[in-house]
Amino acid sequence: MASDEGVPSGVDLVDVLRAVADPIRLRIVQTLADGRPHGKCGAHWDFGVHKSTMTHHFRILREAGMTRTIVTGRTHSIQLCRDELDARFPGLIEALTVDCRARSVGTTG
Amino acid sequence: MASDEGVPSGVDLVDVLRAVADPIRLRIVQTLADGRPHGKCGAHWDFGVHKSTMTHHFRILREAGMTRTIVTGRTHSIQLCRDELDARFPGLIEALTVDCRARSVGTTG
């Protein structure tokens, strides 16, 4: 491993794809797509799964190089690495979020 | 199985993501991204895996609603449903192929 060629590696497309290839994690990424940090205990994460399961999903996202965690006291916030992701895989996050964007448009008004 | 819907409405983003979240299948999709049909026994598919393994991967892609198979005599060709995919998930295929496109650009004059 660790084959840093001229390309800015560290994040593999397959790893990213595998990370978002899950209903819960895809939803997390879509929610995080605004680029702002979100608390891990937020009400958005009401997937009906166990607490440790969420930790697991957050870990997958993090290990895929998609998110970073900000620790503030005893609360953890998670943030999508939009800039890096957009730089490495242009249009990917947008393509992933266009699905939920389409839901917002049309339901309102 | 309701495989004769014809309409890509049954295609789920997570299914598509799960389909491409594999090195071999991602490569297949990238190769098929030109929209043209490719033979299943083509030289492109030299992944060093068993014949039946390729059949398996082709099946995953098809069941995800990403490809269709064209049978001509004893040879099968596979084709990416670009139009339907692009209509349903705008920018997704492009984002998936921008990776290999970047390799082509710059190496060739």
Add this chain to the structure above:
DNA sequence: GCGATGGTATGACGAACATCCAACGGTAGG
């Protein structure tokens, strides 16, 4: 220090997955 809250680590378990191997079915050619 004690209890409550927020999050992680570990272990277990069933389901899904990728892979191979062997056998089968359909088509082209002699």
Add this chain to the structure above:
DNA sequence: CCTACCGTTGGATGTTCGTCATACCATCGC
């Protein structure tokens, strides 16, 4: 019809994945 080729099907197997339950650590508030 028989042989050769192309691709699929079914079974077997080892691995990865998603989930839960429990235990554990850190911080906040009293």
